[in-house]
Structure formats: structure tokens, C-alpha cells
Amino acid sequence: MSEALSFYNTASRKQEVFEPRQPGVVSMYCCGPTVYNFAHIGNLRSYVFEDLLRRTLEYAGLSVRHIVNITDVGHLTSDADTGEDKMEKGAAREGKSVWDIAEFYTQAFMKDWDRLHLLAPTKWTKATDHIPEQIALVRTLQDKGFAYVIAGDGVYFDTAKFPRYPDFAGLDIRGMQEGARIGVVEGKRSATDFALWKFSPRDSKRAMEWDSPWGRGFPGWHVECSAMAMKHLGQTLDIHCGGTDHIRVHHTNEIAQSECATGKPFARFWIHGAWLLEAPEEKASPAGAAASGGAPSAGPTAGPGKMSKSSGEFVTLDVVLKKGYGAMDYRYFCLTAHYRQYLNFSWEALDTARDSLKSLRRKTDPLIGKAAPISSDAALGWQRRFRAAIFDDLGFPNALGMLNLMLKDPDLSDGEKAGLIADFDRALGLDLTVAEVKAEKALPPELSALLDERRAARQRKDWKRSDEIRDAFKAQGFGVKDNPDGTAQWFTL
RNA sequence: GGCGACAUACCCAAGUGGUAAGGGAGAGCUCUGCAAAAGCUUUAUUCAGCGGUUCGAAUCCGCUUGUCGCCUCCA
Structure with missing residues (x-):
């Protein structure tokens, strides 16, 4: 087809014509969920967007190698590499092991995925299945001089060694208030430095930890995506996507560690989806149970806000x-x-x-x-x-x-x-070519009998009785419509 | 405090220099005993406000106002 595909590329802040590096085949990596809780519909919006992107590429005749990761290893709740581990927190909350938690929410996520008619990725990749790859990546970075060790803490990426670090997100590093809201990690050379590998604490055993050249520990948040994307799609991806909130930290760090490790561009197109915002009154509806009593905390003048899992x-x-x-x-x-x-x-x-x-x-x-x-x-x-x-x-x-x-x-x-x-x-992907299977309520027998009576009433033009019966249907949540041939149909309202 | 995004009819929402898509809801008509369904018609001289650039601006620039977001984790 003649029309060219073009997408807005976050990297250049411009819409650019898209063509895969290898003719006919697109490599696409999408940041998936951390499976410590259910995905909310805001999270899901991103996957719908990615599905639309995937379908558009395929509609254009391209074949797509699509990788979506499942982050089943806990990271720390703060990018300052301090705080609690989300997975362990989830496990503690529900009295299960972290592995059970990961499995449970992975299944729940995939169920949502299918229900929304999202095309199955070429491969789902789990972070815990790629520990050796992550260790190898950290090793490479250390060998090349981009990493340093903070004793008793972890291996950190030295962002000062990557001058282009602020470019992708347009960061104004000077303007950032370091430690304004989070604790500062003792020993970090720059505020933007981030953990590649964290050491397990000496006094307690973590539920998930692995041996590494630096001792027992667990990977930093960003390495998994770089390691998995490069393993399955090569050193330079055609497309990398995610939510806009990943731009500043996650993707910026992925670019830093990947490009320093390989010396090649990590992704050609970065495509980010915007958020689903939630009106204040909707926030009173908790997942699962019906809202009860809890008045929205936001004031009457509050506008819509980002849907957040941590709330x-x-x-x-x-x-x-x-x-x-x-x-x-x-x-x-x-x-x-x-x-x-x-x-x-x-x-x-x-x-x-x-x-x-x-x-x-x-x-x-x-x-x-x-x-x-x-x-x-x-x-x-x-x-x-x-x-x-x-x-x-x-x-x-x-x-x-x-x-x-x-x-x-x-x-x-x-x-x-x-x-x-x-x-x-x-x-x-709306399934418009397949008849909708509607889970209609079954018609109660008493109404079914009334339907016959109504037909008789209509034949003798007893409109009053006919309308009474229609009202009776309405009272029970059913509608009735008459066909020109004298027959009638019922439907759930 | 720093950085950024957004503001289009009753609602949702396209359009990013050439004279306001589409959907929902509403209204009118046709059909109908009345409805329902369906079909047809209809709903912004105007794009938050104020300036500027231009033959021409919702679209570009500046300012103002409002809302939201990022600078912890997050799709």
C-alpha cells in the first residue's frame, strides 16, 4: 500500500515516518505490568493502545515480533532504591508467597488481556526467567566502567558517564529537587544514578534473591527490560512502548544502560500512551466491594486525576x-x-x-x-x-x-x-464480524405466560391490557417490542 | 520551586494555516393503537480569554486564566 505509516516518536518529539529496520518485520517491546496487584482500567488503556499499534502494523502488512514482559520480581517502591518491595508487600498483604502472588496476578492480567481482545504477544517474558541475562548486562556495564559499587547497598549506574542521559526526557537535572520527597541513597555519585543490582540485606532473607558475582541479591528495576528486549529482539528495537510515566525514569535509564552496554541505539521509535484520568467521584468506587460511606477526599473543585494503584x-x-x-x-x-x-x-x-x-x-x-x-x-x-x-x-x-x-x-x-x-x-479489534453473545437474563415463566395473554389482548385491540402487561415487563427489567406482523419480542433493558 | 501537557457544542471527541469529522444524548418528522426499533432531518458564524503574525488561525507566537501531570512507585 502506498500510504506511509507515521508515529509520534518521543525521542524526537516529532511525528516520523516509520519503516522497520528489517523490511517487513517489526520488533516491538512493551513494558508490561508488575504483578503485585490487579491491573486497573487505566493500566489496561496502555495495553489497548499497544494492541492498536500492533494491529495497525499488521494491517499495513508487516509482521510483528511483539514482546511483553511480566515483572514478577519485586523492586523497591522508590526509585531512590529505598523502601519496601512491592511484591513482598503484596505477599504480606495476602498471606501468600511472592511466587504465588506473581502467578495469581499474572493469570488475572492475562485474563483481562484476552477479554479485551488484545492480540497475544509473540512471547511473554518473565523477569525471573532472565536473571542470568540481567547479571550479564550489569557485568558488561561494570566491565566498561559505567557502574560502581556502593558497599552494602548495590551496583549503581553512573549516569555522569553517559552525557546524553538527560536528553531523552528533556530533563532539567539542576531543577530537580533531589531528595525533596524521597530519601537520598548514601554514596550515589549523582542524584540520577540508579541501581543495577541490589544486595540482599545481611540480617534478613528475601523471598526472591539470586547469586551473582556481587553476592546474593536482586536486580534493579530497569535492567530487566533492557536484558529481555535485547535477548529476544536484538540490540536495536524498532519500537519500544509504554505509558508516558515511563519516559523520565524507566526509559531514560533503559536507554542509558542499554546503549552504554552495546554502543548502539536501543530503540528507534519510542511510543508512549497517555493516561486515563478519573473524575473525583469515581474514586469512591473501590475494586471489588461497592462504595460505602467513603466520601471522596478531593474537594468539590477538584478536577480529574490520574488513576493510581497505590491509592x-x-x-x-x-x-x-x-x-x-x-x-x-x-x-x-x-x-x-x-x-x-x-x-x-x-x-x-x-x-x-x-x-x-x-x-x-x-x-x-x-x-x-x-x-x-x-x-x-x-x-x-x-x-x-x-x-x-x-x-x-x-x-x-x-x-x-x-x-x-x-x-x-x-x-x-x-x-x-x-x-x-x-x-x-x-x-x-471489536469483533464486529462475530455475532455478539449476549448474556441475557432468562425470561421468568410468569412473564412468558403474560406474553401470550398480551398477544390475545392485542388481537382484540384491548390496548389497556396490552400496555399493562408491557408495564409489568418493565417493572422486572424487560422491554417488549411489537413487530409489524403482530408478533412481539422481549429484551432485557 | 523546576519542567511539561491540556482547554473545541449538553456529554465524549476529531481536526494542528484555507474557512468546525464522528458518536452519544436531545428535538422534529415518518412508521406505530400507543410504544419500541428503524429511517430521515436537526443541534458550535465558532474552538477558555486577550493581544500578535498572516490574504487567511481552533490550528503559529506571546500573555492571562483554569485543569492535570512529572520531578517517589506508577500504564
Whole structure:
């Protein structure tokens, strides 16, 4: 196809034309979750964005080697390399071993992944399966003189040896208030230096620790991604993605350690997804249980804020599902905003997405199975516009507009519309070519009997009785609609 | 304190120099005993405010206001 793919590259702060280094094959690494708790829908937004990127690349005819990591080793809760270990904290909270915690939340994460129709990565990589690679990377950095040891603490990366260190994130190191909110690690040469390997404390045994040339300990937070990405995708990746919050610290550090180790650029494109913001009133809905009594702590004037896991209360996909929304409703919701734009989450907004998807499906469902080749000028034109939209930095909200307009085009046959729906859905991933399996409530027998009575009433034009019965249905959460031929249908409201 | 992002109709949200996509909701019409569903029509002389550049600005520049974020961990 003629249209070029182009994406906004965080590294250059510009949109650039994308072409894989190796023709036809894209290497893509996505920072995955630390599995110490459920993912909330804000986390999930990032994976939906990455899925859209992956699908767009494939839509463009490229094959994608897609690696997503599972961070199943605890890091410290602070980048100053102090504080508690999130995994151990999670284990203590639930009275389980860290390994059980990791397994449990990994499974939960993958379940969400599938429910959202995210394409399975080429490979999931676990941090604990790559300890030797991480040690080797730290070793290389030490051999090349980029690391130093702080006795009793760990091996640190010397950011002063990498002059380009602040460039990626546009850091103003002087302006940063070192230690303003976190403790300063004694012995660090620069505030930005970070741990590559941490030594286990002498007085207590950690649940996860490994032998290394420096003694027993555990890897620093950033090495795992560099080690795994390079092992599976080579020293220079085509695309590395994650949430925007990774830019400053995590990705900056990944670049430093990777490029110092190999002498080569680590990733050609850095693509970051924006956050899902949460309206203050939504924060009162804790995961799992229904909100009870807890008034939002934010004042009435507070605006939406970032959804945060550490606050303890957050909305998970399970909560969304339990409230009666479908996973595709949430996926559609993500599709309505550009990935680099904040998206405000509210139940009202999710309602809108659900209604939109519903009415979209009302148009697409009758066309399921009727797909014909896309060959007319009109059909090709829509396809071209759709491609142009998503190839232009993943313009999915725009593409959704194309879909709607296309469905209204009188110059298109149903077959062509069906063909275009199937074509677009390869990128959208909404499963529009498959009939929706709706978990409808079963109709209670007493209502079923009333349906017959209503039919009789309608035949003798007893509109009063007919309407009474319809009200009875409504009272129990069911709707009734009459067909022109005299029959009636019920549906869940 | 330092750095940055955002501000488009009732709501969500595209558009990034050429005269405001799309969706939801609402309204009107058709259909209907009435509804529902569906179809059609309709909803911003205007893009937070104020200046500037330009033949032309929602789009670029400056200032102001408001909101959010980063500078611990976080998608």
C-alpha cells in the first residue's frame, strides 16, 4: 500500500515516518505490568493502545515480533532504591508467597488481556526467567566502567558517564529537587544514578534473591527490560512502548544502560500512551466491594486525576464487567480518544461508549457473513480513508468516524459494507464480524405466560391490557417490542 | 520551586494555516393503537480569554486564566 505509516516518536518529539529496520518485520517491546496487584482500567488503556499499534502494523502488512514482559520480581517502591518491595508487600498483604502472588496476578492480567481482545504477544517474558541475562548486562556495564559499587547497598549506574542521559526526557537535572520527597541513597555519585543490582540485606532473607558475582541479591528495576528486549529482539528495537510515566525514569535509564552496554541505539521509535484520568467521584468506587460511606477526599473543585494503584482503590475490568458492561464497551471507549490524549473516565462516558457500540452493532450485525470483495471505487475510497486515519499516528477516533460514515454510504452494497467492516475490524479489534453473545437474563415463566395473554389482548385491540402487561415487563427489567406482523419480542433493558 | 501537557457544542471527541469529522444524548418528522426499533432531518458564524503574525488561525507566537501531570512507585 502506498500510504506511509507515521508515529509520534518521543525521542524526537516529532511525528516520523516509520519503516522497520528489517523490511517487513517489526520488533516491538512493551513494558508490561508488575504483578503485585490487579491491573486497573487505566493500566489496561496502555495495553489497548499497544494492541492498536500492533494491529495497525499488521494491517499495513508487516509482521510483528511483539514482546511483553511480566515483572514478577519485586523492586523497591522508590526509585531512590529505598523502601519496601512491592511484591513482598503484596505477599504480606495476602498471606501468600511472592511466587504465588506473581502467578495469581499474572493469570488475572492475562485474563483481562484476552477479554479485551488484545492480540497475544509473540512471547511473554518473565523477569525471573532472565536473571542470568540481567547479571550479564550489569557485568558488561561494570566491565566498561559505567557502574560502581556502593558497599552494602548495590551496583549503581553512573549516569555522569553517559552525557546524553538527560536528553531523552528533556530533563532539567539542576531543577530537580533531589531528595525533596524521597530519601537520598548514601554514596550515589549523582542524584540520577540508579541501581543495577541490589544486595540482599545481611540480617534478613528475601523471598526472591539470586547469586551473582556481587553476592546474593536482586536486580534493579530497569535492567530487566533492557536484558529481555535485547535477548529476544536484538540490540536495536524498532519500537519500544509504554505509558508516558515511563519516559523520565524507566526509559531514560533503559536507554542509558542499554546503549552504554552495546554502543548502539536501543530503540528507534519510542511510543508512549497517555493516561486515563478519573473524575473525583469515581474514586469512591473501590475494586471489588461497592462504595460505602467513603466520601471522596478531593474537594468539590477538584478536577480529574490520574488513576493510581497505590491509592488502594481503583476500577478493574472485573468491576466494569460486574456492573454489566462488556469488555468491548471499554475497548470502544478507548478507541474514542487519541492515544496521546488524556482520556477522562466516568461511568457516564462508559455509558456513552456502550450506547455507541450498541448502535454500531445494530448496523453491522445484520451484515455478518455477507462480506464481498472490496473492489468498487467507493469501497476502495473508504478503505483508503480508514488506512490514512490509522496510519497517521493511530488516528482511531477519526477512523471510527470513517466507519460510521461508510455505513451510511448509499453507493455501497451490503456485501461491500460487510467486507469493509471485516477489513476495518482487523485494526479495531471489536469483533464486529462475530455475532455478539449476549448474556441475557432468562425470561421468568410468569412473564412468558403474560406474553401470550398480551398477544390475545392485542388481537382484540384491548390496548389497556396490552400496555399493562408491557408495564409489568418493565417493572422486572424487560422491554417488549411489537413487530409489524403482530408478533412481539422481549429484551432485557 | 523546576519542567511539561491540556482547554473545541449538553456529554465524549476529531481536526494542528484555507474557512468546525464522528458518536452519544436531545428535538422534529415518518412508521406505530400507543410504544419500541428503524429511517430521515436537526443541534458550535465558532474552538477558555486577550493581544500578535498572516490574504487567511481552533490550528503559529506571546500573555492571562483554569485543569492535570512529572520531578517517589506508577500504564
